[in-house]
Amino acid sequence: MSFEEYKDIWVFIECFQGQPKNVGFELLGQGRILADRLKQKLCAVVIESNVDKAIDGAKCYGADKIYVVQGEEYKNYSSDSYGNAFLKLCHKYRPNTILIGATIRGRELGSKIAVSLRTGLTADCTALSVDEDNANVVWERPAFGGNLYAQILCSGTRPQMGTVRPGAFKKPEKEENNISKIITENIRMDKVSALTKVIDFIKSTEDAGVKLEEAEYIVSGGRGMKGPENFAMLKELADLLGGAVGASRAAVDSGWVPQSKQVGQTGKTVSPRVYIACGISGAVQHLAGMSSSDTIIAINKDESAPIFEVADYGVVGDVFEMVPALIKEVRSIKNL
Structure with a gap:
């Protein structure tokens, strides 16, 4: 099966109230390794109402392209609004691989996208590599209570997807002079269409x-x-x-x-x-x-x-x- 139309490594930059989480930048470092081996571009995906810090961080940590979806409906995370925006980006640009942090939100968003795209999702990965013969990402995760590690391939569908544990990789060195191509998409979602909404945050x-x-x-x-x-x-x-x-x-x-x-x-x-x-x-x-x-x-x-x-x-x-x-x-x- 040919997957020539699917290109690039995408990393979701998760934010909370405009502040990007470290896991997205950690994954840009690992994504760069995958992108170089597959001879593809490293792309960041930012969905938020306040995108400035996430864009600046994605630039400094090596993204070649940054897909930006901005709007007031993205101020608070919702699998409805974020999932809708991410899926429209996927349908338009067809990524080869998607990396998402294995956070509470990341796990929900990743599974929603994978089901909608009818592709596989390897959860809770701790290591990534490339199967050089077939250009598949090798997703590695603990199995059987951590007594062994499973290596999983998604060879039959695209995009390849996985959630990766925060802290599994270190953030790469910053590149202050890195130039990223910013691609802004105007994807809106009517509030009525969202099944859930955030009422308040209670700090633990x-x-x-x-x-x-x-x-x-x-x-x-x-x-x-x-x-x-x-x-x-x-x-x-x-x-x-x-x-x-x-x-x-x-x-x-x-x-x-x-x-x-x-x-x-x-x-x-x-x-x-x-x-x-x-x-x-x-x-x-x-x-x-x-x-x-x-x-x-x-x-x-x-x-x-x-x-x-x-x-x-x-x-x-x-x-x-x-x-x-x-x-x-x-x-x-x-x-x-």
Whole structure:
């Protein structure tokens, strides 16, 4: 089957109230690799009422083209309005591949588009590559509880589509002088046609501080923390570092921390500059969510814990002695 009419790699730049999310820029970096290997253009798709920041970011992170749909009906995300706009762009320009962040909105939008276009969608990917023989994207994702990774091809239809975990890739270097071609499409949707509308936003108390998936420093706790009260010292260390607190599934399942803090195959994928694992054994499901961190520091009493196999620095010791010592040292360095 020939797919010559389908060209270019598209990346959806998700925004919230005009502010682009990091995952779109992370995917532009990976999209560039795919586009170069397939000898196609890298394109960003921006749908919003306030598009300026998203366009500027897409330019700096390497987009060759930027498709822009702007209007007051796109101020708040709706699968009806966003889906309608995205589908019209697809019908007109026929992309070869579409990358969307595996966020709550991205997962909904991706599946709506895929069903409408009668194509495949690989969800929750953590790695991407190209099948050089057939020019198919190889979508890689955890399977069977993270015990193995599946490689999935969409060889029978186009566009190829996948949602990719935030934090699975790092943002590329900025190119301040990059020149992108801006293509503006006037796609409007009558408010009456939308099945849903946003009434209000209620900010979660968990949203305060640095977001886990965007933090450069993460201090995570596992079963070895022994209880919810002991996560206070992890938060103290994270705050001193300007970072965020994470947790293993064991800590979340025990009810010590909310699920939004979970790092791992069934949680969030992160790639901070420094990841400090405290009392975490290092099950493969957890490693799937943090192994791409620049530097991993592990603290565990069990010298045979799997976490030490991926750690750059390992401390065999009691977290209740080591973490307070780290806090004291950081305070001393900062003259606090």
